Amino acid sequence: MVGELVDKDNSKYLIKGKQSNWEVVIGLEVHAQVSSNSKLFSGSATKFGAEPNTQVSLVDSAFPGMLPVINQYCIEQAVKTGLGFNAKINSYSVFDRKNYFYADLPQGYQISQYKNPIVGEGEIILDLPSGTKKIGIERLHLEQDAGKSIHDIDPSNTFVDLNRSGIALMEIVSKPDLRSPDEVNAYIKKLRSIMRYLGTCDGNMQEGSLRADVNVSVRKEGDTTLGTRCEIKNVNSIKFMQMAIDYEAKRQVELLESGKSIDQETRLFDTKKNETRSMRSKEDAHDYRYFPDPDLLPLKLSEDFINKIKKNIPELPDEKKKRFIEKFNLTPYEATILVSDIETSKYFEEVVKDSDVKLAANWIIGELFALLNEKNLEITQSPISARNLSKLINLIKDGTISGKIAKTLFELMLDGDKDPEILVEEKGLQQKSDPKELENLIDGVIKDNPDKVAEYKSGKVKLFGFFVGQVMKVSNGTANPQLVNEILKKKL
Ligand code: ADP
Numbered sequence: 365m366v367g368e369l370v371d372k373d374n375s376k377y378l379i380k381g382k383q384s385n386w387e388v389v390i391g392l393e394v395h396a397q398v399s400s401n402s403k404l405f406s407g408s409a410t411k412f413g414a415e416p417n418t419q420v421s422l423v424d425s426a427f428p429g430m431l432p433v434i435n436q437y438c439i440e441q442a443v444k445t446g447l448g449f450n451a452k453i454n455s456y457s458v459f460d461r462k463n464y465f466y467a468d469l470p471q472g473y474q475i476s477q478y479k480n481p482i483v484g485e486g487e488i489i490l491d492l493p494s495g496t497k498k499i500g501i502e503r504l505h506l507e508q509d510a511g512k513s514i515h516d517i518d519p520s521n522t523f524v525d526l527n528r529s530g531i532a533l534m535e536i537v538s539k540p541d542l543r544s545p546d547e548v549n550a551y552i553k554k555l556r557s558i559m560r561y562l563g564t565c566d567g568n569m570q571e572g573s574l575r576a577d578v579n580v581s582v583r584k585e586g587d588t589t590l591g592t593r594c595e596i597k598n599v600n601s602i603k604f605m606q607m608a609i610d611y612e613a614k615r616q617v618e619l620l621e622s623g624k625s626i627d628q629e630t631r632l633f634d635t636k637k638n639e640t641r642s643m644r645s646k647e648d649a650h651d652y653r654y655f656p657d658p659d660l661l662p663l664k665l666s667e668d669f670i671n672k673i674k675k676n677i678p679e680l681p682d683e684k685k686k687r688f689i690e691k692f693n694l695t696p697y698e699a700t701i702l703v704s705d706i707e708t709s710k711y712f713e714e715v716v717k718d719s720d721v722k723l724a725a726n727w728i729i730g731e732l733f734a735l736l737n738e739k740n741l742e743i744t745q746s747p748i749s750a751r752n753l754s755k756l757i758n759l760i761k762d763g764t765i766s767g768k769i770a771k772t773l774f775e776l777m778l779d780g781d782k783d784p785e786i787l788v789e790e791k792g793l794q795q796k797s798d799p800k801e802l803e804n805l806i807d808g809v810i811k812d813n814p815d816k817v818a819e820y821k822s823g824k825v826k827l828f829g830f831f832v833g834q835v836m837k838v839s840n841g842t843a844n845p846q847l848v849n850e851i852l853k854k855k856l
């Protein structure tokens with residue numbers, strides 16, 4: 365049956381056809397918006413969500429005679445990103461004109477790098493459940509974004525918003541090294557993580573700061589040559605990328621198995637119908653007539669310029685993961701999760717400044733993440749500060765409170781980031797470890813339950829748990845369970 369997956373758990377994603385198993389090959393062209401206050405060739409603002417056409421200069425709207433002036437900051441951002449991908453930085457690159465007509469492109473061409481991109485080959489390391497995998501980066505080039513055509517405000521008119529026109533994009537082209545929707549998920553997340561660490565792209569997919577063209581082909585398991593690819597344009601969520609790949613790969617297998625061939629074509633993903641559809645085939649592929657933009661000189665970067673940027677590269681997720689494993693003795697799993705987002709890693713390091721590492725990792729990955737998830741919050745909006753979580757952990761560690769009480773305390777802390785030390789005092793939540801005090805509680809429980817005691821003594825040893833429960837209950841959960849066990853055994 366076409367479309368059934370085989371061997372998915374074994375990290376191999378194969379589509380089971382009638383004749384054989386098929387491997388899926390994927391390469392991504394990711395468009396990442398450069399974090400910059402102004403555009404690539406003009407001083408206009410780039411802020412998301414502004415009123416339409418309020419961030420448009422004469423350059424962005426392509427008034428005749430206007431000249432582009434390159435924004436050095438955007439160049440630095442692209443170089444920084446390239447360094448973050450361990451890529452070759454090209455000291456010589458060229459801006460070309462990619463000519464085409466569209467209402468949201470008043471220039472009649474997009475300025476983009478073509479044959480000579482600013483960044484060459486690099487690589488990204490994916491952390492997969494089955495281990496790590498390297499994905500090659502083919503190139504990274506700079507280009508301008510186009511404006512936005514809005515078709516759904518009016519039934520018979522299309523509106524154009526040029527705020528986006530001229531914003532700097534990095535197009536990051538991967539090698540065809542990806543093999544499954546899960547790898548695509550890991551790849552996008554890793555790219556985004558690195559760029560957020562670097563501060564070169566905010567990676568906000570809802571706002572369109574990160575979107576991708578997804579190239580998909582299939583080949584028989586074991587084949588070494590690549591099949592013909594289709595390119596699915598402009599997909600703006602990871603979920604949609606995964607759905608599109610799944611659909612597209614199965615479509616191709618079905619065609620090939622019925623003796624047909626794949627047309628290399630551009631397709632779009634219809635998110636409502638969950639299918640890809642042809643936009644244009646290779647025969648009518650655009651001839652963009654690229655040529656070097658005569659308004660812009662080739663870009664030459666000095667070694668000094670590149671080195672200065674290199675010096676300012678912060679510790680990136682892969683190095684941080686290594687350090688977390690070595691310094692804090694975390695498992696690779698824990699480290700991967702804690703470094704994946706720079707803000708999470710900062711929070712973790714703040715917590716462990718003066719508290720137990722293992723407990724900190726458990727509480728952040730467990731309780732805190734569950735809470736943030738439930739409330740749909742970023743870690744920077746956490747209702748519990750790193751300082752107070754660290755105090756909570758210390759209270760557990762030194763035996764002041766039990767693990768169970770800690771969960772209650774955690775809930776209480778939510779209300780205005782309360783200090784757990786103060787809460788423990790106020791509510792009398794300290795663990796009771798004084799044997800005298802516990803003996804009194806236990807004597808009370810024994811006295812109140814003479815029948816149960818008799819049953820226990822006549823051999824119903826299962827009742828032991830009942831007594832422990834009663835003691836915990838009368839102590840409001842604060843009795844030290846271990847001591848309760850010991851004393852109870854003696855008394856009974
Ligand atoms: P184009 O501009 O024609 O789309 P690019 O070189 O910019 O070409 O991008 C091609 C993308 O397609 C790359 O990400 C590459 O890895 C991917 N790719 C190339 N061949 C295949 C293939 N046979 N199957 C899947 N992906 C492919």
Ligand code: MG
Nearest residue numbers: 393577579595
């Ligand atoms: Mg392409």
